[in-house]
Amino acid sequence: MTSGIRAALKIARKDIVSQIRKKFEIFSMLLFALIAGLVFSFALPTALVEDLGGEAAIGAALIWVIVFFTGMFGFSPIFLAESESGTLRGLSVAPIPAWSVYIGKVIYGFVLMVLVEIFIIPIIQVLFGFTMFNEEPLLTVVTLLIGTLDLAAVGSMASALTMPSESKATIFPLVYFPTATSGLILLTEITRVLATGTTIVIAVGLTIPILFIALLAHLVAMITLSAVVFNFALSP
Amino acid sequence: MLTKRLIFMEIVAIFSVFYLWMTWIFAPPEATLGELIRIFFQHVAPALVSYMAFGVTLVSSVLYLVKGNLKFDILSAASIKIGLVFTTITLLSGMMWANATWGTPWNWDPRETTTLILWIAYACLLVYRASVDDREMRAQFGSIFGIVAFPAVVLSYLSIYIWRTLHPIVITPGGLNMGFEHGITLMFSLISIGLLYVLLLDLTYLVDSAEEKLMKYRMTRS
Numbered sequence: 001m002t003s004g005i006r007a008a009l010k011i012a013r014k015d016i017v018s019q020i021r022k023k024f025e026i027f028s029m030l031l032f033a034l035i036a037g038l039v040f041s042f043a044l045p046t047a048l049v050e051d052l053g054g055e056a057a058i059g060a061a062l063i064w065v066i067v068f069f070t071g072m073f074g075f076s077p078i079f080l081a082e083s084e085s086g087t088l089r090g091l092s093v094a095p096i097p098a099w100s101v102y103i104g105k106v107i108y109g110f111v112l113m114v115l116v117e118i119f120i121i122p123i124i125q126v127l128f129g130f131t132m133f134n135e136e137p138l139l140t141v142v143t144l145l146i147g148t149l150d151l152a153a154v155g156s157m158a159s160a161l162t163m164p165s166e167s168k169a170t171i172f173p174l175v176y177f178p179t180a181t182s183g184l185i186l187l188t189e190i191t192r193v194l195a196t197g198t199t200i201v202i203a204v205g206l207t208i209p210i211l212f213i214a215l216l217a218h219l220v221a222m223i224t225l226s227a228v229v230f231n232f233a234l235s236p
Numbered sequence: 237m238l239t240k241r242l243i244f245m246e247i248v249a250i251f252s253v254f255y256l257w258m259t260w261i262f263a264p265p266e267a268t269l270g271e272l273i274r275i276f277f278q279h280v281a282p283a284l285v286s287y288m289a290f291g292v293t294l295v296s297s298v299l300y301l302v303k304g305n306l307k308f309d310i311l312s313a314a315s316i317k318i319g320l321v322f323t324t325i326t327l328l329s330g331m332m333w334a335n336a337t338w339g340t341p342w343n344w345d346p347r348e349t350t351t352l353i354l355w356i357a358y359a360c361l362l363v364y365r366a367s368v369d370d371r372e373m374r375a376q377f378g379s380i381f382g383i384v385a386f387p388a389v390v391l392s393y394l395s396i397y398i399w400r401t402l403h404p405i406v407i408t409p410g411g412l413n414m415g416f417e418h419g420i421t422l423m424f425s426l427i428s429i430g431l432l433y434v435l436l437l438d439l440t441y442l443v444d445s446a447e448e449k450l451m452k453y454r455m456t457r458s
Contacts, residue, residue: 161381164373171367178357182391214398221387229380232301
């Protein structure tokens with residue numbers, strides 16, 4: 001188990017170092033996230049935002065929508081790049097468990113997305129005039145991290161699934177979106193309640209703890225299922 | 237084999253006629269909902285059967301990955317198609333119910349939304365399978381996707397317990413929140429629609445298997 005985790009960390013480190021050298025994907029993700037934020041500011045005029053519950057309610061959901069779509073840039077090349085450069089064969093025959101390859105890629109996708117969020121979340125908060133860290137800052141940060149990990153887990157598996165497909169660019173959204181949407185619906189709900197400043201107990205009774213448990217269950221289910229079946233994805 | 241299939245079809249036909257009689261004539265109007273209760277029987281049974289269909293997909297996907305026999309993959313794909321049909325019926329009948337009860341066919345209720353996500357997930361799975369040319373790769377990766385997509389089924393089912401929702405909770409661990417005649421009709425509708433699912437699955441599997449054999453024959457000839 002520990003050797004598998006060590007291998008996963010090494011794979012993640014290799015990808016992160018490669019990304020630091022190239023910088024292409026992370027910059028394209030950042031720019032896309034910024035453009036998406038701008039487009040939403042055009043699409044949602046101030047009067048409409050007021051009608052829909054205020055800046056915090058809209059902004060909190062928008063952050064996840066932007067992160068969700070930015071994931072397409074970040075997660076799609078995770079396995080595609082390995083397949084195109086011919087290094088996927090090396091990973092499949094390496095003396096490490098298949099799940100460690102998957103976990104390593106999830107860690108890489110998670111780090112990539114967190115780096116983007118560090119920049120994009122403050123920008124979205126300024127553009128839309130709200131803050132997410134009012135009432136429960138620690139819980140908000142934990143939700144952001146768990147949500148990003150969830151999207152990274154789904155995105156990595158989706159990237160692996162596009163490998164045998166004829167039209168990889170077209171197929172990735174079809175695989176990524178439905179599997180990620182289950183987690184996204186939970187994330188936007190939790191984040192909206194936290195950002196609008198309503199307290200956990202008063203606003204929705206026991207719903208936030210239940211939503212959080214559901215989110216954690218979704219994360220565990222996706223990572224476990226994907227890690228277990230990944231052996232078959234790596235060795236067709 | 238043909239005789240057994242014909243006998244099964246006759247049984248399903250008898251159950252279907254009886255199901256129609258029970259839902260439209262036997263079950264009385266409900267105290268609050270009146271005749272609207274009849275939409276309920278066309279909604280709950282297809283919903284539960286669609287969950288079962290995707291569960292069959294999950295199991296056959298696992299079996300394919302473990303055993304490598306293509307018949308499990310054919311079964312998995314057939315179950316996805318039938319499951320999608322029943323999910324469509326669930327969504328449409330649900331919209332009819334929502335329109336009659338709450339005045340609008342779609343309210344973005346958590347149960348409605350998660351069921352739509354479920355429909356989209358398995359529709360995308362079918363499109364994904366069509367995008368992979370190699371037969372073994374399609375089976376292998378299609379099975380992986382079939383396993384990874386299953387949490388959407390669980391979320392759709394549990395949505396009424398996780399969120400505050402407009403959707404009524406009729407089936408509880410303590411029993412059914414309804415009168416005796418309605419309870420019996422619901423149970424019977426579940427059995428009838430379940431049998432219909434099995435029949436449709438069998439016929440779809442038969443057609444898809446024949447198609448596979450034909451494709452293999454054409455490829456060996458060319």
